[in-house]
Amino acid sequence: MELFTCVFIVTSFVTQSLEYENLAFGKPVNVSKRYNTKNFDPSLAVDGDVSTDLLKCSLTASGEKEAWLTVDLAEVQNIASISFLHGGFGLNAMPMDPDKTKMYPVLSGNGTLQHSWNFDTNYTVCTSVFDNEDAKVVCLNWGYLPDKPVRYTVPLERNLAYSRRYYQCIGNETVLDECKSGFLNSECAYQQEKQLGISCESGDTLAGFSVYVSDTPDWKSGTLCYQHDINEPVGNNVSIDCFTTGRYVTIYNSRNGSLHSTLSSFAYINICEVNVTGCDIGHYGDECLSCPSHCVNNTCQMQAGHCFDCEDGYTGPMCEKDCTKGQYGQKCYFRCGNCLEEEPCHHINGTCISGCSPGWKGEMCDQNCDLGYFGFECNSTCNITNCVNNTSCDPISGHCTSGCFSNFSGPFCQDCIPTSYGEQCNISCSDLCQNKFCHQTTGHCFSCTGTRAGVFCENEIAIDKSTDIFDSNAGFTITSALLGVFMIVTLIYVVKRKWFSSSAQNFEQNYELPSFPKLNPEYDEIRNKSTGGEIDNNTSEYSEIAMVEANVS
Structure with a gap:
């Protein structure tokens, strides 16, 4: 049975609400043992009559330590509440009508x-x-x-x-x-x-009762909806909010080992009327709305409509969501297979809608390719003749996974090793090839050793010895010449720098102004006249000076 909510209320007798219906009315009723076969028929508990007349109520046999009454709702129902009217037998029952009993x-x-x-x-x-x-x-x-x-x-x-x-x-x-x-x-x-x-x-026959809801007649294996504490007071009108699902509703009492002074010595069930209110299966709430469409068996929690379990591929309180990306199935527990381009699978059955990634097959893409096949939809055949195990290959790429035969290399073993060539890679490259590497198809050398030449390095290159001698000494000769030139230039620069430095010092020490002949006194006299302003015209002055200069010379 599923989880439920139960609240016990002692109140007036509860009839069905406008929304709920009385699921117990007119349904089959069984008891542990009838008081007698003539009166107190168990069906009196579901006939709709709320009278507490003892002859209009059900009553179990005397002298029993356990007693119970079970209402069969005919099918599993969504239950909201259980209420019943106790006859008060043993403590506060209504006496029988003396007109019927002839007993005062x-x-x-x-x-x-x-x-x-x-x-x-x-x-x-x-x-x-x-x-x-x-x-x-x-x-x-x-x-x-x-x-x-x-x-x-x-x-x-x-x-x-x-x-x-x-x-x-x-x-x-x-x-x-x-x-x-x-x-x-x-x-x-x-x-x-x-x-x-x-x-x-006298004694209380109701105290200590319990209420069960079950899916089978074995009500003790069902849900204990309520258990009364014998130390708590209880009236004859009982109402219990019990939100659960079930087919059988059982009211049970026992007097095994009970020593409470107010209790009856034996167990009795004296029920005048039982109401089980709720909705037909597949509905919930005060208005009996339909349960969410993806609830398992179309059943849901009576109050909020939450599903007890979801159909495959759905999740959420009301199973309103698809499984999250990458998951599917019951309770969204399973992971999607290897769908193409990591697309999500179908949230219910896990099938890959767009197909499988290379190397996988099956509706759910959870199976490797069969031996000897690989690639998208596993429709490519492994054909690696030079692979050690040429019947299998990597299911995704088709690469050889067991290694290549001698002289072969590459992911598909289709290439020769660098030192071999030919269709079967069984011809060795020439020893004259540089590192013995050659073209895998033609065998042509990529480069040659020493002085070899030709596509297979089959030719020896002829070399002039003098040229060889020159070639061998050329580097040394050129280097020596360059070094000599450098030394000469450096020497000239140093000598020249010293010479310029010495010349400058001698010029400063030895340089004197040239001596001019002392002017004639006549020239001085003419110059003084000019200075004093005694000469009247330039022509005369220049003539005198010229004459003096002629004399001097």
Whole structure:
């Protein structure tokens, strides 16, 4: 059974709401054992009559330590609440109608016995012929427990006659008229004006009850919807909110080992009416809405509509979501296979919609290619003749996975090793090839060793010895020449720099202005005249100077 919510309420008797329906009305009812076969039919608990008249209620047999009543809802239903009306038997039950029992009620469960054969005369019974089994019927009529009646006598009341009728009850009859009976030949002997009194046992027959909901008649394996604490008070009107699913609703009680002073000695189920409110399976809530479409078996939690479980491929409280990308199936537990380009698979069955990635096959792409095949849809055949195991290859790429035969290389073993060539790579490259490497098809050398030449390095190159000598000394000669030139240039630069430095020093020390001849006194006289302003014209002055210069020269 699934998880449920249960709240116990002692309140007035609950009838079905406008939205919910009474799922128990008119349904089959079974009890542990009926009180008798004539009255207290279990079906009285689901007939819609809420009377607490003892004869209109169900009642289980006396003297039992366990008792139960089960309503079969005919199919699994979404249950919201369970309510029932207890008859109060053993503690506060309504006495039976004396018009039916011909027995005058005693409300305390302890009093004298009086009955009538007609409505005009009251009688008491002959104490000597009225035993405990007969007294049990009287206790039942009064609404008290028939288990342990106590008989006693009191003085006979005035105007009360003895009945000549006697009874032979077995104890589970409803009224005295159902017992075997007869008539005494004479009035009661040795009565000495005594009257019969009976004290009946009382006790709570409801306290300690429990309610179960189950999918099978084995109700003890179902959900315990409610368990009453015998120390807590409980009225005859009981309502329990019990949100769950199930087909069978059982009210159970036990008196195994109970020592509580207020309880009955034996277990009884005295139910007058049971209501099981809820919705048909597949519905939930106050308005009985349809359960989410992806709930397993179309069942959901009664209050919120949450699914108890989701159909394959769905998740979420109300199974409203597809499985997350990369997962599928029941509870979205399974991972998708190797779908093409990592596309998500179908969220329900896991099939790859766009096909499989290379190297995989099957509807779910969870199988490797068969031996000898590879690639997309596994439609390529492994054909690696030079692979050590040429019947299998990498299922994705088709590469050789077991290594190549000698002289072959490459992922498909289609290439020769660098030192071999030919269709079968069984011809060795020429020893004259550089590193012995050659073209894998033609065998042509990529380069030659030493002085070899030709596509196979088959030719020897002729070399002039003088040229060879020159070639061998050329480097040294050129280097020496360059070094000599460098040294000469450096020497010239140093010498020249020293020379310039020495010349500059000599010029500063030895340079003197040239001596000019002392001017003639006549020239000085002419110059003074010019300075003093005595010369009147330039022509005369220049003539005089010229003459002086001629003389000097």
